[in-house]
Amino acid sequence: MSSIQMPEAVLFDLDGTLFQTESLLIPVHRRVFQTLREEGLYPGETPPVERLLGSLGMLLEHIWEKVMPDGSPEARHRANELLLRYELEELEAGTGRLYPGVPETLRKLRDRGVRLFVASNGLEAYVKEVPRLRGVADLFEGFYSAGEYGTASKTELVRILLKERGIRSAWMVGDRSSDVEAGKGNGLFVVGCDYAGFRSEGELEGADAVVGSFDELDGLLSP
Structure with a gap:
């Protein structure tokens, strides 16, 4: 060059x-939606992780609109909280x-x-x-x-x-x-x-x- x-x-x-990022987000994505289901905030199937990976670079509010367009405002807010929590936990554990x-x-x-x-x-x-x-x-x-x-x-x-x-x-x-x-x-x-x-x-x-x-x-x- x-x-x-x-x-x-x-x-x-x-x-x-x-x-x-995918080396961290694949396990985090799974954990986020498992918790949302356990808390009764998102009864559907876990969306494909490719939606989340394809949204990287956007602001978080726009990411969740794309990842779970059928999710409630409460579910998206909770997903934000869980995403950060699980990302930091996985990073501390050596993931990513x-x-x-x-x-x-x-x-x-x-x-x-x-x-x-x-x-x-x-x-x-x-x-x-x-x-x-x-x-x-x-x-x-x-x-x-x-x-x-x-x-x-x-x-x-x-x-x-x-x-x-x-x-x-x-x-x-x-x-x-x-x-x-x-x-x-x-x-x-x-x-x-x-x-x-x-x-x-x-x-x-x-x-x-x-x-x-x-x-x-x-x-x-x-x-």
Whole structure:
């Protein structure tokens, strides 16, 4: 790949970019719906986990509308609570893994003076605990989540991050259309990640570069 100007900072999506989310969500999804049935909030069959994986990148309220369109507001609210609880329990138990090359590549970028951040539409505790429990939290300068900042879009979240941190040049790295929109909406160079396997066709249209594995990111940067 041809090299590109070194940015001051790189902003990463979490699910499907740094973290191999299906390795955690498959058992969590099963547990959430088992509990909803036990509590009498959702009598139906467990929806296919592919619906949940295909919704990653959305805000949580929109995720549950897609995953269980027939669910009540009470069921969706409870699903939110259970999702976070079970995600953290499973993470603590060792379930879920980063993509190959993530720790090594992040260290290379930081050693080259690049400031690293996470920008995710997820809940605050999840966005902070995944990096901590997988041993890479110390490589990041900050973690920004829709759950913490109450943002209605990733474009807004990234705008807040850039302003708070005084960043003038940055890359947005992610696997969903919301990442492309957030980057372009803030004048950033966008790198699309094409290795998660659960995005929709055409989601990375508009990205300035696309990588097929996380470690290709380092090769994009000029020496």
